Amino acid sequence: MSSETPNRIRITEYLDLDIDREQWMCNRCNHVLGSARENYKKGCLLHDRDPREVHPALVAATFNFSPDPSWVRIVECYCPRCATQIETEYLPPGHPITHDIEIDIDRLKERLRKGQFIIRGQRLEAVE
């Protein structure tokens, strides 16, 4: 687990934002995943997983409780240092990876500077 730092905000279970350095970081091992103005997945290791390895067929039939691997794949995103599975996405083969989180860094900094937010326990607290 990462240590408590005043400039770190938890954005997901495994993804921290270092607001001063504008960097994505792994919450579990502090590995820097890249610029927070970019897709954090660019800093991950990615794997194209056959969904049948996770959801195996329960019966011998065409429709068998298992996803069809020609329809959908599991894209697994790992931290390159600690191998935590940071995110998974079920996508048709070849479908673009989603840029799922684009925090407005400038606006967040501004709101912190104006005292609208404070960071406590790595989370944003609104100040009335």
Added chain:
Amino acid sequence: MPIPTLAEKLQWLKPAPATAHETECAAKVLQGDYEIGVQITNDILDEAMEVFVRSSRSYFGVSGDSMVAIFTANGDLINASCGTYLHAIIQPIIIKFIHKYYTENPGIRDGDIWYTNDALYGGIHNPDQVALMPIFHKGKLLAWSSAALHTTETGAIEPGGMPVSAKSRFEEGLNLPPIKIGENFEIRNDFLEMYSVYGMRAPAMFISDLRARCTTADRVRVRLLELADKRGPDFVVGLLRKMSDTAEAAARRIVRDLPDGKFRTVVFNDAIGMTPALVRSCYLTLTKKDGGIIFDFHGTSPENPSSYNVHPQAVVGHIANFMYEYMFHDLPICSSTFAMLDFVFPEGSIVYPDKMAATSCCVYIGMQARCATQNSFAKMIFSNAALWGQVAASPGSQHTSQICAGLSQWKLAVSDVLSFALNTMGQGGRAASDGMDAYGFAWCAFGRAPDSEQVESELPVTVTLSQHWKDSSGPGLHRGGSGGVQHWMVHKVPHLVSMCMGNGSKVPLGQPLFGGYASSPIPGISIRKADLLQQMSEGNPQLTLDNREVLGQKTIHGDWNFEFVARTPKMYDEGDLLFGFSGGGPGYGDPLERPPEEVLEDLRKQIISDWTAQNIYKLAYEPERRKLDVEKTKQLRDEERRARLARGKSFEEFHKEWNKKKPPEEILQWYGSWPDGKPLGPIVRS
């Protein structure tokens, strides 16, 4: 024909500014009186909801898949009792339409009963029908009341109200724009006769549900008038205005305190009607900026010639289900809570189809928008100190929506759904805990699974097992809740017509969260000429009624069928068996972080199999006594982490292979252009 435009609908979702009279009345509602007044509206609505559930005949009604609501005189929603949040927020469209077009002819009068089920005019889909009553106090319009409920029949080309083979709205049976069906507090007989012919397949259910809606709306009307008589009409006007203003201020505070930015989720559906086909059922970009949020659906696949399209306001209805379950769970169900939310729908998409489109199965697309919303919000609110505990993966939504139609064992015409498989879905894994097992219906948080014996006494089936469905939940640090399974045996009648609506046989629905896995797909399963009844009557001691053993060992003999879950009507004979599944919830977080003791507990509760414990959670234990090997588990998990590092590729390397891939052309016919889902040509509907 004044079908409301999208711009009108979106405008009518917004609460009207306060009039001078409303402001004056609201200022006179003192503290204490306000809180008591709010509670009185809650009590009125809860009493009416009880009336509704007890008066309804369909299993959706019995399950509580309904909503009762109070509106201002101009049609803004102020408070409701659920049931389902699906109808919340969007019903003002109907009242504002009536005000705009029908004030002069046929007029809005005391004692009117209005009715509609047409999604073009503000509903969800045509099985969802709503009765509305204006509430006049001493000749002046004071408010409106409504009662909405899904009835499982519409006189469509297939029984059950959601025809999977419908290609246009003209094959979907009853579609009523807002119409006055009663005057002077009485339903008109000529309307009842017209209405009843659409419900021939199940007249008792069809007419009972209609009357249940009307009597429920009237109960709200009567109680609100009692309040007006006691405290004066201005108190009611002021109370409703103050409730709207208070709810709006609270919702604006919640939204204001979220970080600005863009948050995206893409989800896929594997069916249009009974045809397996891949569509990008929702591509959602949430833009949070200052005090508002824009929901933009550009990138969603084009409309298609099936009933799996959804009109825009019905998408908003599905989103309301998420918003009130998680974000606004402590606010009243009130139009003003959506005042800061805006929606952008691309014309010609599956979420904004042509007016002639079939949309009776719209819920399968609308739910995908809800799932995308929930996933995107999770990424927006996890940083918020007050809200992170509300983060959860979307609920399981794949299910067997099995319709029973024909003559019951009492020789009564029936056409209803076996709703256990709806109301036992698993909740998605949560930020601080697992999803709840069999928590409810993804479309109706407070839906209840009906009593099996009641089902057996009214429908020609015997429920041979009801249990959690092993391995239905998505694995994760916090696993999804387990779904449920029932087996239904045709019983006490020689034949039964059955069909099934649904999706999720090829592709898991929704997306998991933060490294978890989705829940499993479901097939459509039946056994014709099943020998279960024979085995039971012979008292076979080897007979098992464990779903997984029945499936794995085929302990029930007969002609097994594994099909796509959506199926057109077929005749089944006495003794034939149908399987009904509700989806488990997707998982939250990396499964390798799930505490080993919790995995063992899942095994004990038969929520997961040994295969899942060993292969997904990498648990080492003695299978017989289920004794945990802590060291070996750590070793196995470390090995898996090393394996991840070995097989994982950098973003650039990954894309060298990934970009060469594409699904087979034959499943992309209704997807739109690959991969961005743009329309490829017009849809022709006859």
